[in-house]
Amino acid sequence: MNTAKDEILGRIRTALADRPQPDTVERDYRRVSEASREQVVEQLVDRLEDYRANVYRETAETVAARVGELLTDASSYVVPSGLEASWLPDDGGAPEARRLTEPAVGSADAGEERRVLSTRELNEVSAVVTSSTVSCSETGTIFLSGRPDEGRRAISLVPDHHICVVPLESVVELIPEALERLEPTAPITMISGPSATSDIELERVEGVHGPRRLDVILLG
Amino acid sequence: MSRTDLGMPTVRPAYGHGHITLDEPFPDSARTQLGNAQMRKNIRHATHSIRAKRARVVDELPDWQRLRAAGSALKQQVMADLPALLEQLEANVTARGGVVHWARDAEEANRIVTELVKAKGVDEVIKVKSMATQEIGLEEALNAEGIAATETDLAELIVQLGHDKPSHILVPAIHKNRNEIRDIFVREMEETDESLTSEPKDLAEAARRHLRERFLRSSVAISGANFGVAETGTLSVVESEGNGRMCLTLPETLITVMGIEKLVPTFQDLEVFLQLLPRSSTGERMNPYTSMWTGVTPGDGPQEFHLVLLDNGRSAVLSDPAGRSALHCIRCSACMNVCPVYEQTGGHAYGSVYPGPIGAILSPQLTGVEDGANGTLPYASSLCGACYDVCPVAIDIPSILVHLRDQDVQATHARKKAEKKVPVPSQMDLMMKGASTVMSSGSLMSLAERGLPVGRLLAGKDAKLGWLPGIAGGWTDQRDVPAPPQESFRHWWKRNRSGSGQQDAEQTTTSEEEQA
Numbered sequence: 001m002n003t004a005k006d007e008i009l010g011r012i013r014t015a016l017a018d019r020p021q022p023d024t025v026e027r028d029y030r031r032v033s034e035a036s037r038e039q040v041v042e043q044l045v046d047r048l049e050d051y052r053a054n055v056y057r058e059t060a061e062t063v064a065a066r067v068g069e070l071l072t073d074a075s076s077y078v079v080p081s082g083l084e085a086s087w088l089p090d091d092g093g094a095p096e097a098r099r100l101t102e103p104a105v106g107s108a109d110a111g112e113e114r115r116v117l118s119t120r121e122l123n124e125v126s127a128v129v130t131s132s133t134v135s136c137s138e139t140g141t142i143f144l145s146g147r148p149d150e151g152r153r154a155i156s157l158v159p160d161h162h163i164c165v166v167p168l169e170s171v172v173e174l175i176p177e178a179l180e181r182l183e184p185t186a187p188i189t190m191i192s193g194p195s196a197t198s199d200i201e202l203e204r205v206e207g208v209h210g211p212r213r214l215d216v217i218l219l220g
Numbered sequence: 221m222s223r224t225d226l227g228m229p230t231v232r233p234a235y236g237h238g239h240i241t242l243d244e245p246f247p248d249s250a251r252t253q254l255g256n257a258q259m260r261k262n263i264r265h266a267t268h269s270i271r272a273k274r275a276r277v278v279d280e281l282p283d284w285q286r287l288r289a290a291g292s293a294l295k296q297q298v299m300a301d302l303p304a305l306l307e308q309l310e311a312n313v314t315a316r317g318g319v320v321h322w323a324r325d326a327e328e329a330n331r332i333v334t335e336l337v338k339a340k341g342v343d344e345v346i347k348v349k350s351m352a353t354q355e356i357g358l359e360e361a362l363n364a365e366g367i368a369a370t371e372t373d374l375a376e377l378i379v380q381l382g383h384d385k386p387s388h389i390l391v392p393a394i395h396k397n398r399n400e401i402r403d404i405f406v407r408e409m410e411e412t413d414e415s416l417t418s419e420p421k422d423l424a425e426a427a428r429r430h431l432r433e434r435f436l437r438s439s440v441a442i443s444g445a446n447f448g449v450a451e452t453g454t455l456s457v458v459e460s461e462g463n464g465r466m467c468l469t470l471p472e473t474l475i476t477v478m479g480i481e482k483l484v485p486t487f488q489d490l491e492v493f494l495q496l497l498p499r500s501s502t503g504e505r506m507n508p509y510t511s512m513w514t515g516v517t518p519g520d521g522p523q524e525f526h527l528v529l530l531d532n533g534r535s536a537v538l539s540d541p542a543g544r545s546a547l548h549c550i551r552c553s554a555c556m557n558v559c560p561v562y563e564q565t566g567g568h569a570y571g572s573v574y575p576g577p578i579g580a581i582l583s584p585q586l587t588g589v590e591d592g593a594n595g596t597l598p599y600a601s602s603l604c605g606a607c608y609d610v611c612p613v614a615i616d617i618p619s620i621l622v623h624l625r626d627q628d629v630q631a632t633h634a635r636k637k638a639e640k641k642v643p644v645p646s647q648m649d650l651m652m653k654g655a656s657t658v659m660s661s662g663s664l665m666s667l668a669e670r671g672l673p674v675g676r677l678l679a680g681k682d683a684k685l686g687w688l689p690g691i692a693g694g695w696t697d698q699r700d701v702p703a704p705p706q707e708s709f710r711h712w713w714k715r716n717r718s719g720s721g722q723q724d725a726e727q728t729t730t731s732e733e734e735q736a
Binding site for chain 1: 233234262265266269270282283286287289290292293294296297299300302303306307316321322323324328372373374375378391393394397398401420421423424427428431432435436449451452453454460461462463465466468469470480487488490491492494495498502504505506507508509510511512513514515517518519520521529531535536538539541544
């Protein structure tokens, strides 16, 4: 039925009539880290700071206060419903920022403060707080994969300020180790610093379309 | 109706077309470009900076050569198994709610995309920078149907607003300086006025404001893909600014155009390419953003997804065993940043969306060497081999260049013979034949070398030959030939080292040859 498909596959089969024999794929590059936990965490901090992200080391006791402090200038912020509640400042206390909680992907809205925001509404929100799936220290890359404590992709994209919590146990050294921890069919976003461009005379400018401020909280 | 050869093997490869055909011979377009001092200054700065950054981050990895070998082997595997992998990709994308389309050539791909956009009832779309859509001229095709396509990558936006052409795969507006860009923005963006400065920070801010509203209102986005994973149906776009994330996330409909060679077999294989690509491309350990998506995810991102698989000459490239590894290219642009030719001419001289060394082997193979002036591209190289050294998937570009030069010579011969315009053999043939005879014989070569002092005499005081007769003049049009030495090494050796020392070298040679 699909003549274009048949014709393209036919062309390819004809082109491969000589039956090329590919080299064997040797996976003898580094796939398992030999670095200590401290080295790996130290490397992640170094890379993130190199990308001009702000990095903070916090514990379960101090994380909420830090998040509150980082939200000082925000008028509102969005969080995914699965985010650990103890990471967030108390509703009654500082900051003044209004918290908007998005329900889990696919579930129904529940009132004004707990519903899926439209893209235009999201554009008016100052900040977003999310967790993360895994981070790779060698490249300074944080992976989000749409889990309940990370939310859908748009919430960590449209607001101009992203506060991202990285639990220390989720930090690995190498890219192969990081990819192993991901569900391939989930919507995945790899973040290595705030958005940037070098398109004008190769001069690096931080912040174009993605969040221009990236705060990373290393937790644990 | 048009397919009358049903069931017959294709004799002539199905070549591609689009913005991959050079209109004038490379030497002519190069000469024009060499007159653009601003462009040459910018390109020199860009290539040298990125080259140094790349070298730094590549040296950091102890296993770079092993990653490179794995990348090369994986791409060989993809090509050898392409039909099965494409069908596997199609099945997985379909299973996850996507729709797969197949496009034989540029026109078919443009038609498919245009119809999909029209079916959504919109007259504007947003675009992520993509080589494949530039290759097929998608923007022009959409414009012709009354659909505006806004480029969202900063450099592509500069090129689009300046009614210009990209000059580099990675940094397409690198031929423009900040003042030129500022003037384009003031002229073309309704959001800006004369108060705009030429600081890159302010220009980036202007682009952010200009595009934000378009991101929010557009319901259809068009992208390319860096990788497509057959095993899972996952697609990936690698970028820096976040415009890619915007296009891949906010609109309701996403249309992705992907060359059939962009496949990798398994999700695990991305661990190789996600290390090779950013370091080779921007010289970063990792680019700021990489997105991966598989079909449609309910409640997250576009709820309608179309994947257009594009041939447009790729199967023709695949049909040549000596040239097919050009399809392994992951579009990093490292080869142009190290190329001594590209560094002088810039990207526009190559007359195709694929410039530099990779363009010189890809464009003529996609279209066939006889299309336009594409037969001149394989000569746009000194064969120094720097491109091969930096290629993250180890494409032997110099060997393919030589192979394509041969193809070009064969094609030219066949054409001239058919036209009966120039007597065969040509001047070049006679010269080559003569050289072959002389160089195959020690005594003839020795005889020819006695003529060296004549050349020396002709070269004069500056010891340079600026003119040679006949077609050899093509060489001296561009370069001087250094004066030949007083005597050849062969003669020097015989005079100084062979025989018993006191004896005359010439006589020794003669007597030895007589004995033999």
